[in-house]
Amino acid sequence: MMRVPPFKYVAPKTIAEAARALRDAGPEGMLLAGGTDLLPNMKRRQQTPKVVIGLSAVKDLRASLRGADGAVTLGAGLSLTDTARSPLVADAAYRALTTAASKVATPHIQAMGTLGGNLCLDTRCNYYDQNHEWRQAIDFCKKAPGPHGTAQREVTHGTCWVAPGSPRCWAVSSTDTAPALVALGAEVTLVSADGERRVPVLSLYKNDGMDYLAGKRRDEVLTAVHVPALVGWRSTYWKLRRRGSFDFPVLSVAAALRLGPGGVVEGARVTLGSVASCPLEVTTDALVGRPLTDEAIAAFADHAAKPARPLDNTDYHLSWRKRVVREYVVGALRELRGDPPGLLARSAARVLPVLA
Amino acid sequence: MMDMPPKELHTLRVNGEALEVAFWPHRTLLEVLREDAGLTGTKHGCELGECGACAVLVDGKPVLSCLQLAVECVGGQEVTTVEGLAQDNRLHPLQEAFADLGGSQCGYCTPGFLVTAKAFLDERPRPTREELKEALSGNLCRCTGYLQIFEAVEQAAERMAEAGRAEEQGR
Amino acid sequence: MSPQEHEGGSAAGQHADAHKVSHTRGGGPGGAFNVVGKARRRVDGRAKVTGQTRFADDLVLPRMLYMKLLRSPHPHARIVKIDASRALAHPSVKCVLTGKDVPIPYGILPVSQDEHALCLDKVRHVGDPVAAVVATTEDEAEAALALVDVEYELLDTIADPEDALSKPEPRIHDYGDDGNVHKRVAFEFGDVEAGLAASDRVFEDVLFFEGNTHLPIEQHATLAAVDENGRVVVYSSTQTPHYLHRALVKALGLPGARIRVIATPNGGGFGGKSDPFNHEVAAAKAALVTGRPVKVSLNREEVFYCHRGRHPVLMRFRTGVSHEGKLQAMSLETLLDGGAYGSYGVASTFYTGALQTVTYQVPRYAFRGCRTFTNKPACGPKRGHGTVQPRFGQEVQLDKIAVALGKDPADLRLMQLAQAGDLTANYLKLGTIGLRECIEKVVEGSGWRDKWQKLPYGKGVGLACSSYLCGAGLPIYWNDMPHSGVQLRLDRMGGVTCFCGATEIGQGSDDVLANMVAEVLGIDPADVQLVTGQTDVTPIDLGSYSSRVTMMAGNAAIQAAERARDLIAGPAAKKLGIPRDRVAFQDRRVFDVEDPSKGLTFEEAIVVAEAEHGTLGTVGSYKPPQSPAKFKGGGVGPSPTYSYSAAVVEVEVDPATGWIHVEKIWIAHDIGRALNPVLARGQVEGSVYMGLGEALYEESAFRRLPQKLSRANVHKFPSMLEYKSPTTLDMPEVVTYIVEDPDAQGPFGAKEVGQGPLLPIMPAVANAVFDAVGVRVDRCPITPEDVLRALDDKAKGGAGRVGPAAFPAIGWPEPLKVPPPWEGGDGTAVNQKPRRSRPAAAGK
CATH class of the missing domain: 3.10.20.30 (Beta-grasp domain)
Known part of the structure; x- marks a missing residue:
């Protein structure tokens, strides 16, 4: 039986208490929301916090509402199931988010895992997401260079086996909801013992497998997600993985569009997930102001695929993943244009029977 | 230590x-x-x-x-x-159906399937096959190929619906 | 009747004759079936749905200790020094074992006794255990692993068969054919080169089948203890308690009577729990040392290190056909990546060439196989043992032949099916063959004639067939004794207890036993109390492998039950005042078949029988018929009969990405007779499922790091997450046809169903992909990457094929030449050296 190493457990009741507990714990402290990311990492000794601050009793983290301006606030402690089913985001504009949430891992993990937890999901790599014994057999790696989950930011040695000559870690951003929320123009609230601030989702991330959450200070709690009112928009989320469930994305495309009269694109946002250590936002200037023709989609897809840099540290061959980026961008835009779903759409963007 | x-x-x-x-x-x-x-x-x-x-x-x-x-x-x-799951010595309809219809071979994944299916049927008493596949997509079974599991859940759903109707009429 | 009265130590032939009984009729009046063929809850169904089934890790004993194994981080290294003093100094640590504490080697096959409970002098793969730490809690045992200091001297890594062939040093083992070659075998049944030369067309194909693993959801676990009588008792999730018993006798140096092995119900096996494992031996030793119960429960990564999964096999087929597509001659070469230990590997090697002749008539056949040692967890038997990889190659090649000759692949097969009762070129005696009906069922059901080569681009159908053993004809170790034994105990309260060494791994072996006994005695299967898989209580059954339980334990159970019926029938007839041949057994009654109202309850009948005979008990046993193959190596492949399967797979392939979607599968399986149709269908669908995983997703891939920086050779992803077992959402619709062509060898005509239906899936998928987009993926799994590469290749004017380029030079030995029966052969090799002692295969 794989077991969690010992820790001191703290159970705050309010966001303020949680923020203070996190500050007090210092670098030895970590937040536990749904536990579906942290506990496996602890069992594999990738992360071994001495203090675990459990958020399950913080009711305010599950508060959601629609503001007067139509913008939606979702508590970061909302489960992924509840996120997917929230009436506040039932509109087709938010389909990228609800689809992404309902494609995380499995129904059990969606019921346990939280929206905030998914946004803070540790980056993943086939050299890193392994038991301690396995990592010993490769003499560990840059992201977890020591025998016992040494606190990551302080460590600068160790080899990145994905790219041994590289100074950085290439672990992959594997969150489903982040690319979706970036495409929806969402922001998050970060609360520390000193105060709170609100930042765009994209600014949380840095393209570095270890320092991937550079936009959030260690002592901050991600408490809420804010999605703007998206009148006239529609969105989608395409996820590449080998199986229909369980698997993390090895490529995702989140796309949001507003089409005006005559099918002219009035607004477009496209984000790639799981092809770098952070979500990659693609510039959409080429799409805006013209109809969404096959040619426009093809040209845009070529452009969008360029920054994707899959490496050999996830499922599937890296060159194939790179090829599929383009096809997924094409597919996602065609879906938003209203094309009937083809074979790829049926696996990548299968619209799930969301329960009432 | x-x-x-x-x-x-x-x-x-x-x-x-x-x-x-x-x-x-x-x-x-x-x-x-x-x-x-x-x-x-x-x-x-x-x-x-x-x-x-x-x-x-x-x-x-x-x-x-x-x-x-x-x-x-x-x-x-x-x-x-x-x-x-069983009430006293009476098996839950899901247990009966899994046992009768081949929903359980080695039996090792069975408890996880049973409770997951129970939660699902409690929420969705008459699911479609597609919904059922989705609800059970977090449970791996290496023995059955799932099809007899699907049939067992569907039979249990029917039996539970029948029992519910009988109870209604009895009132 | 006591066990001593049972014929013991008789020659093979006599045994075979003793069992040439056709049980194709039921036990009820007029040969009607009481139980057989009726869809029914399995006898262990209730336990499994209530959580009452006690798997190995569910067992707890007072004062139990926990064991963890310290495993090698190196793929190949000499152990210089092990210092456990720091661990032993800790109060919660009760014992630390190293190789020198259990120095006697063991292994499943007599010819490869190359494993140690804990590595003695060197480690051979990442995960090889070097020490066992036993402590009061599992946490403490795990933590104390870090207190055992091991000094290693690293050796060069032998990563794959190419390495093994080109680098004889350092040798992974100091036995085997030479260097890092474990075993080479070569046979020729007729002059194949002449046959190829005389053929109108010769097709040559090189294909590769990647390794994969069983992935039972239950992780291996063992609980060992010293019982109140001082015996070692070992509860374990093993498919082969008898073989584990033998290994423990050897490795612990204790008499067999001082060791009890109890196979707990396996939470899935699929072949992965059929070897004696190091953790089992180490736990038993630790129990002996500490005098306390010791439990070891492996984690998932450790299960990947147990492995014994499907061998990666490179294969080359050269097949000659006539213009019409009739097979003239076939030559097959296989190269196996065996991993670090022998395991069943010699048998696996023979099996890669054993069953090419049992589906279609092959007039001349040559087979050469080579198994190499590499620094990876040992490969062994997985569902379809050794025959899966070449079946993939053969069925893909047949598809290519059909396309090249402009023939429908179904017709190409139908025109040359092996015939019931045939003796094949390699001297396999075939039983009934329902393959024609299987093909017809799937062709008709799938609409094959309207689909093959007729669906729009991107959609396609593929067909493949297969066959599998119904139990290996020879045991693992040479002996003349039965392969399966059953004892029945009948008591005056109406109880019937069936004792058998057969092991329930989910396949329904308990249900088969209850079914047979109930059928013969006319009682309900639920009335049969089963005691199985306990070496001190139950007669030996060799284990749940090679699809042998239904055939062998089933026949043994029938024999025991018929003897019980005979014991009851006489006194019952006397009591009823009717001739003995009018006694019938049905519905828990023993009655006059001509006047069913005249009868006794089953309990009353037992009472009169017990009064007449004394305590009632019978035995039954089974040994397969002797094989006509008399050449060395001919012991692998023979079986009392063979099952047959055919499948059609329909796929959709996205030409832009190579993405493969399996739309639907039609599978027909010739089972002889379905004893319990619910279970039969479950085995077919479960096989389809596992085959689909092998076809598309699953592989035991390994990773090397840049060799300038590291000698590492690690399993790429030893986890449930990254080893891709299909989910509910990946399982397509499956239409299952059970074809029943009763076989005289089988219990009530039954043949196997647990393995055979897996085999056609992978080639059918490959053939369907070709039909959809016109490219060949000559390797398995068939991935979208490969499909796209093949499409790219085709777009550039290439052949549109992805697969291995060539088969390496092996340095084959002179083949054993055995003329086929139709060329005057008698099953002996014309060039075989005189045998020193024993006949048949070294391997089996």
Whole structure:
């Protein structure tokens, strides 16, 4: 039986208490929301916090509402199931988010895992997401260079086996909801013992497998997600993985569009997930102001695929993943244009029977 | 050798009964159920949330007991395991159907499937096959190929609906 | 009747004759079936749905200790020094074992006794255990692993068969054919080169089948203890308690009577729990040392290190056909990546060439196989043992032949099916063959004639067939004894207890036993109390492998039950005042078949029988018929009969990405007779499922790091997450046809169903992909990457094929030449050296 190493457990009741507990714990402290990311990492000794601050009793983290301006606030402690089913985001504009949430891992993990937890999901790599014994057999790696989950930011040695000559870690951003929320123009609230601030989702991330959450200070709690009112928009989320469930994305495309009269694109946002250590936002200037023709989609897809840099540290061959980026961008835009779903759409963007 | 904090005595509600158990905060519900409460019906295949064998219900929702700290279930939450499905000596319709229709071969993944299916049918009494596949997509079975499992859940759903109708008429 | 009265130590032939009984009729009046063929809850169904089934890790004993194994981080290294003093100094640690504490080697096959409970002098793969730490809790045992200091001297890594062939040093083992070659075998049944030369067309194909693993959801676990009588008792999730018993006798140096092995119900096996494992031996030793119960429960990564999964096999087929597509001659070469230990590997090697002749008539056949040692967890038997990889190659090649000759692949097969009762070129005696009906069923059901080569681009159908053993004809170790034994105990309260060593791994072996006994005695299967898989209580059954339980334990159970019926029938007839041949057994009654109202309850009948005979008990046993193959190596492949399967797979392939979607599968399986149709269908669908995983997703891939920086050779992803077992959402609709062509060898005509239906899936998928987009993926799994590469290749004017380029030079030995029966052969090799002692295969 794989077991969690010992820790001191703290159970705050309010966001303020949680923020203070996190500050007090210092670098030895970590937040536990749904536990579906942290506990496996602890069992594999990738992360071994001495203090675990459990958020399950913080009711305010599950508060959601629609503001007067139509913008939606979702508590970061909302489960992924509840996120997917929230009436506040039932509109087709938010389909990228609800689809992404309902494609995380499995129904059990969606019921346990939280929206905030998914946004803070540790980056993943086939050299890193392994038991301690396995990592010993490769003499560990840059992201977890020591025998016992040494606190990551302080460590600068160790080899990145994905790219041994590289100074950085290439672990992959594997969150489903982040690319979706970036495409929806969402922001998050970060609360520390000193105060709170609100930042765009994209600014949380840095393209570095270890320092991937550079936009959030260690002592901050991600408490809420804010999605703007998206009148006239529609969105989608395409996820590449080998199986229909369980698997993390090895490529995702989140796309949001507003089409005006005559099918002219009035607004477009496209984000790639799981092809770098952070979500990659693609510039959409080429799409805006013209109809969404096959040619426009093809040209845009070529452009969008360029920054994707899959490496050999996830499922599937890296060159194939790179090829599929383009096809997924094409597919996602065609879906938003209203094309009937083809074979790829049926696996990548299968619209799930969301329960009432 | 290990730096263990002291165990604490907690009350868990399992299968409708209060259980007094002493455990460490780093123990998962899986460990407490199997090792401290003697409820070995709940299985484990990976302990990392990658197979679904350890699924139990917490307040009616299917969760993975291997990734659930037991200490987060001591606030009065109702835990249901496979041992809690039968009423007295009467098997749950899902249990009957799994046994009759080949839903269980080696039986190891069965408890996880049963509780997951129960939570699903409680919410969705007459599901489509597609919904059912989705609901059970977090449980791996290496023996059956799933098809007899689907049929078993569907038969159980029918039986439960019939029983519900009979009860209605009886009133 | 006591066990001593049973014929013991008789020659093979006599045994075979003793069992040439056709049980194709039921036990009820007029040969009607009481139980057989009726869809029914399995006898262990209730336990499994209530959580009452006690798997190995569910067992707890007072004062139990926990064991963890310290495993090698190096793929190949000499152990210089192990210092456990720091661990032993800790109060919660009760014992630390190293190789010198259990120095006697063991292994499943007599010819490869190359494993140690804990590595003695060197480690051979990442994960090889070097020490066992036993402590009061599992946490403490795990933590104390870090207190055992091991000094290693690293050796060069032998990563794959190419390495093994080109680098004889350093040798992974100091036995085997030479260097890092474990075993080479070569046979020729007729002049194949002449046959190829005389053929109108010769097709040559090189294909590769990647390794994969069983992935039972239950992780291996063992609980060992010293019982109140001082015996070692070992509860374990093993498919082969008898073989584990033998290994423990050897490795612990204790008499067999001082060791009890109890096979707990396996939470899935699929072949992965059929070897004696190091953790089992180490736990038993630790129990002996500490005098306390010791439990070891492996984690998932450790299960990947147990492995014994499907061998990666490179294969080359050269097949000659006539213009019409009739097979003239076939030559097959296979190269196996065996991993670090022998395991069943010699048998696996023979099996890669054993069954090419049992589906279609092959007039001349040559087979050469080579198994190499590499620094990876040992490969062994997985569902379809050794025959899966070449079946993939053969069925893909047949598809190519059909396309090249402009023939429908179904017709190409139908025109040359092997015939019931045939003796094949390699001297396999075939039983009934329902393959024609299987093909017809799937062709008709799938609409094959309207689909093959007729669906729009991107959609396609593929067909493939297969066959599998119904139990290996020879045991693992040479002996003349039965392969399966059953004892029945009948008591005056109406109880019937069936004792058998057969092991329930989910396949329904308990249900088969209850079914047979109930059928003969006219009682309900649920009335049969089963005691199985306990070496001190149950007669030996060799284990749940090679699809042998239904055939062998089933026949043994029938024999025991018929003897019980005979014991009851006489006194019952006397009591009823009727001739003995009018006694019938049905519905828990023993009655006059001509006047069913005249009868006794089953209990009353037992009472009169017990009064007449004394305590009632019978035995039954089974040994397969002797094979006509008399050449060395001919012991692998023979079986009392063979099952047959055919499948059609329909796929959709996205030409832009190579993405493969399996739309639907039609599978027909010739089972002889379905004893319990619910279970039969479950085995077929479960096989389809596992085959689909092998076809599309699953592989035991390994990773090397840049060799300038590291000698590492690690399993790429030893986890349930990254080893891709299909989910509910990946399982397509499956239409299952059970074809029943009762076989005289089988219990009530039954043949196997647990393995055979897996085999056609992978080639059918490959053939369907070709039909959809016109490219060949000559490797398995068939991935979208490969499909796209092949499409790219085709777009550039290439052949549109992805697969291995060539088969390496092996340095084959002179083949054993055995003329086929139709060329005057008698099953002996014309060039075989005189045998020193024993006949048949070294391997089996």
